[in-house]
Amino acid sequence: MTWHQNPRLVDLLAGEYALGTLQGGARRRFKKLLARRPDLAEAVARWNERMAPALLALPPQAPAPATWRAIEQRLGFPAPGVRVPWWKRLLQPAPAGALALGLMVGVLLPSLWQAQHGGPDAPASTQLPESYVGVLGLADGRPGLIVSSLRQGRTVDIKRVAAVPVPAGQVLYLWSLDVAGKASPVAPLPQGAFVHLQLGAPSETVFAKAVELAVSVEPEGSSPATPSSAYVYRGLCGKLWRVP
Incomplete structure (x- = not known):
């Protein structure tokens, strides 16, 4: 036997x-x-x-950083510090947490808009307004921030999904990244779970070349031209309107 x-x-x-x-x-x-x-x-x-x-x-246990790195390597993510061409970044799989958050935003936002403006059979003019939307993840792949702004607006709404430690005398700073990965400064972020940021120009101007958004930690009161530290949040920036 x-x-x-x-x-x-x-x-x-x-x-x-x-x-x-x-x-x-x-x-x-x-x-x-x-x-x-x-x-x-x-x-x-x-x-x-x-x-x-x-x-x-049992209480939930956070995986060790080495575990996340091993998962990212098996999924094909580049090692920290390795520069990847923009077109390869677009073909890479999204971190699981950011992907789940992106799906949630994609499913819930249209439903909420339709609920306020007449349901699923409402005319096309009642769809989501033209906006920029970014879903940013933490370094370990968990969802971190949702960033949105009307295309012609000057206000950016930031919803914090997961906080990161910010040392005294420093602030979170928002960056716009173009297809080459070049970062352009946007503004420091106010502290809070749901905050608003006022832009000096319309979003159409500030985010016109953005394919990604990122956040670094910078000295308070500074006006950096380039990030002085690694990004603590990073994710794709989408344009929610029909492109001819």
């Missing part, structure tokens, strides 16, 4: 597999057989159900 014909042994190995203590060649062999044996899959499912209450009771 082989091990997978012994119900008791199958149950013990399924428990170790679900718990994560089955390692090495034994785990690989179990996983290979799992795809062909419904009884093994059922045993693993039973163990997952048993352990679910205990797992839900």
